[in-house]
Amino acid sequence: xxxxxxxxxxxxxxxxxxxxxxxxxxxxxxxxxxxxxxxxxxxxxxxxxxxxxxxxxxxxxxxxxxxxxxxxxxxxxxxxxxxxxxxxxxxxxxxxxxxxxxxxxxxxxxxxxxxxxxxxxxxxxxxxxxxxxxxxxx
Amino acid sequence: xxxxxxxxxxxxxxxxxxxxxxxxxxxxxxxxxxxxxxxxxxxxxxxxxxxxxxxxxxxxxxxxxxxxxxxxxxxxxxxxxxxxxxxxxxxxxxxxxxxxxxxxxxxxxxxxxxxxxxxxxxxxxxxxxxxxxxxxxxxxxxxxxxxxxxxxxxxxxxxxxxxxxxxxxxxxxxxxxxxxxxxxxxxxxxxxxxxxxxxxxxxxxxxxxxxxxxxxxxxxxxxxxxxxxxxxxxxxxxxxxxxxxxxxxxxxxxxxxxxxxxxxxxxxxxxxxxxxxxxxxxxxxxxxxxxxxxxxxxxxxxxxxxxxxxxxxxxxxxxxxxxxxxxxxxxxxxxxxxxxxxxxxxxxxxxxxxxxxxxxxxxxxxxxxxxxxxxxxxxxxxxxxxxxxxxxxxxxxxxxxxxxxxxxxxxxxxxxxxxxxxxxxxxxxxxxxxxxxxxxxxxxxxxxxxxxxxxxxxxxxxxxxxxxxxxxxxxxxxxxxxxxxxxxxxxxxxxxxxxxxxxxxxxxxxxxxxxxxxxxxxxxxxxxx
Numbered sequence: 032x033x034x035x036x037x038x039x040x041x042x043x044x045x046x047x048x049x050x051x052x053x054x055x056x057x058x059x060x061x062x063x064x065x066x067x068x069x070x071x072x073x074x075x076x077x078x079x080x081x082x083x084x085x086x087x088x089x090x091x092x093x094x095x096x097x098x099x100x101x102x103x104x105x106x107x108x109x110x111x112x113x114x115x116x117x118x119x120x121x122x123x124x125x126x127x128x129x130x131x132x133x134x135x136x137x138x139x140x141x142x143x144x145x146x147x148x149x150x151x152x153x154x155x156x157x158x159x160x161x162x163x164x165x166x167x168x169x
Numbered sequence: 170x171x172x173x174x175x176x177x178x179x180x181x182x183x184x185x186x187x188x189x190x191x192x193x194x195x196x197x198x199x200x201x202x203x204x205x206x207x208x209x210x211x212x213x214x215x216x217x218x219x220x221x222x223x224x225x226x227x228x229x230x231x232x233x234x235x236x237x238x239x240x241x242x243x244x245x246x247x248x249x250x251x252x253x254x255x256x257x258x259x260x261x262x263x264x265x266x267x268x269x270x271x272x273x274x275x276x277x278x279x280x281x282x283x284x285x286x287x288x289x290x291x292x293x294x295x296x297x298x299x300x301x302x303x304x305x306x307x308x309x310x311x312x313x314x315x316x317x318x319x320x321x322x323x324x325x326x327x328x329x330x331x332x333x334x335x336x337x338x339x340x341x342x343x344x345x346x347x348x349x350x351x352x353x354x355x356x357x358x359x360x361x362x363x364x365x366x367x368x369x370x371x372x373x374x375x376x377x378x379x380x381x382x383x384x385x386x387x388x389x390x391x392x393x394x395x396x397x398x399x400x401x402x403x404x405x406x407x408x409x410x411x412x413x414x415x416x417x418x419x420x421x422x423x424x425x426x427x428x429x430x431x432x433x434x435x436x437x438x439x440x441x442x443x444x445x446x447x448x449x450x451x452x453x454x455x456x457x458x459x460x461x462x463x464x465x466x467x468x469x470x471x472x473x474x475x476x477x478x479x480x481x482x483x484x485x486x487x488x489x490x491x492x493x494x495x496x497x498x499x500x501x502x503x504x505x506x507x508x509x510x511x512x513x514x515x516x517x518x519x520x521x522x523x524x525x526x527x528x529x530x531x532x533x534x535x536x537x538x539x540x541x542x543x544x545x546x547x548x549x550x551x552x553x554x555x556x557x558x559x560x561x562x563x564x565x566x567x568x569x570x571x572x573x574x575x576x577x578x579x580x581x582x583x584x585x586x587x588x589x590x591x592x593x594x595x596x597x598x599x600x601x602x603x604x605x606x607x608x609x610x611x612x613x614x615x616x617x618x619x620x621x622x623x624x625x626x627x628x629x630x631x632x633x634x635x636x637x638x639x640x641x642x643x644x645x646x647x648x649x650x651x652x653x654x655x656x657x658x659x660x661x662x663x664x665x666x667x668x669x670x671x672x673x674x675x676x677x678x679x680x681x682x683x684x685x686x687x688x689x690x691x692x693x694x695x696x697x698x
Contacts, residue, residue, distance in 0.1 A: 052541040073217035074224065112536075116524040117220045126216075129545060131520055134213050134485050137367040139328065139356050146329050147310065147337075147349040155341045156314055162346050163315050164499055166272040166290045167279055 066118035175432035180258015182680035183438030184387035191394035203237025203255030257384030305381035309351035333491030339611035353381030369485030433696030441629030466667035471556035472619035475608030528619030559669035
């Protein structure tokens with residue numbers, strides 16, 4: 032993706048994800064740079080539809096580009112709203128700032144007591160009795 | 170030597186039948202249009218997994234377009250049909266929510282005056298539920314008050330975790346049912362399954378092989394027993410003989426070469442779209458009732474999210490469900506509709522999922538100022554009820570052959586025509602309102618009712634209805650087609666009504682029951698010799 036398209040993407044991305052809450056904007060976080068490259072490395076099939084979406088809003092400011100995409104190009108809007116957050120969250124600094132460690136293994140401890148009846152949670156369910164209609168007699 | 174039994178489809182029902190028949194010494198050949206799942210693509214610990222999961226493990230064959238897929242024209246359907254065409258079938262990508270049907274599900278006509286009763290009862294199927302729960306390594310807890318007493322699954326339930334406990338407590342205060350979730354998720358090492366790591370990617374195949382999918386629970390043993398499984402074998406049609414029996418099938422291999430196989434008995438296990446498609450491709454086979462393809466049921470689906478101050482770290486967990494609730498499952502005519510729905514409490518996913526239109530809805534769009542705070546507010550702090558709504562059978566909801574589209578090898582695809590009924594709309598709306606009340610009672614500071622989306626047709630049921638009358642059903646209570654004595658259907662196509670449950674438990678129990686009945690009647694079974 033050439034520099035012009037990257038600049039276009041960066042402008043749109045900053046409308047979607049401006050800086051805030053102590054965290055950088057999309058373009059500051061590399062959404063149109065390194066992390067776009069990583070997105071397209073993982074999903075090379077997105078390159079063409081992304082290019083097409085940006086081409087369709089060439090020359091428009093970020094906000095106007097978004098308005099046009101939403102109205103006239105749902106597929107392009109879908110690609111943009113996948114690529115932009117996808118790239119943003121690929122940045123480890125962003126994930127750290129959100130307190131998100133990624134998917135971790137949380138093995139179930141076979142020796143831990145079950146938690147389903149903590150504080151007698153199930154007692155009232157059981158005390159209420161059956162909540163189904165039995166098979167009627169023929 | 171020709172096989173005794175030909176099975177079309179290597180999903181759960183095909184796997185169950187193949188394994189059980191092989192145990193009894195039958196020679197079994199299974200033709201599967203797709204391939205084995207490639208677990209090397211279950212790259213759950215890569216940060217780009219949210220981007221690749223939809224491509225590599227997507228549910229929609231029209232989007233995925235993998236080797237075993239055929240096109241489905243859904244332009245006249247309110248819901249799109251989702252499936253996994255490959256070894257293991259839908260269990261490869263299911264949420265593993267292992268729900269038995271309730272007794273009333275088998276007596277819908279008698280109890281509620283609509284649709285049809287099943288030609289069997291809960292009690293008839295109960296021993297088979299018990300057996301398939303052992304076979305699939307089901308976790309859960311016996312004694313659920315929404316079901317008759319009896320033996321429970323072999324493994325203890327997944328932890329409720331802080332979110333599950335919070336909602337369970339709220340239901341106790343409301344006086345509403347809940348129970349630890351029944352799941353095809355191994356909570357201990359069990360057979361070919363490993364203990365769950367709670368990574369929360371069940372829907373994109375389990376990287377840790379903790380999910381009870383048929384490629385893991387059944388196929389290794391079936392192959393050891395001598396079952397022959399041919400993958401990338403796309404059945405084009407069943408072959409008919411002058412004596413009225415089915416002789417076998419003609420299939421196309423990956424290179425498009427045509428092969429014919431012959432078998433004494435043929436069993437279709439190709440799901441609620443694939444099975445009627447194949448019968449229609451075979452010159453309207455077994456369709457004297459005119460019901461092949463009709464009565465398609467797909468379960469309208471609702472989602473309600475609750476957002477909490479508390480951080481549940483709910484971007485992962487046992488994605489199937491922490492707990493389920495069947496409080497509003499049974500019919501209450503005062504609600505303005507019949508039948509009901511099952512609820513499953515689920516995590517909501519990682520940061521990427523916090524930005525998506527589903528389940529958050531256009532009115533809660535996250536873009537612009539405050540984006541980061543909004544992500545922080547949702548991430549780990551949100552949980553959702555998934556609502557499986559029963560839809561009633563209607564002949565206008567149906568599968569037909571696509572008059573235009575074909576698969577890669579020129580075989581006509583399927584077309585589905587499906588409209589939500591007024592009963593379904595009222596039912597979903599009612600349940601969404603109650604689910605909001607549940608989450609608010611649990612302390613949610615806001616709830617979101619997800620917008621209706623079409624891409625929820627995971628459950629494909631009803632298109633070759635089972636019954637005792639050949640005029641009003643396609644197969645008999647043994648799964649044998651009324652018209653063709655050596656042709657059987659063992660998949661979810663045979664369901665007379667859809668229940669409001671995730672269907673794999675009952676598909677599996679039925680397939681095992683059908684198989685046992687076939688084995689038992691082997692001496693009297695007419696075969697294509």
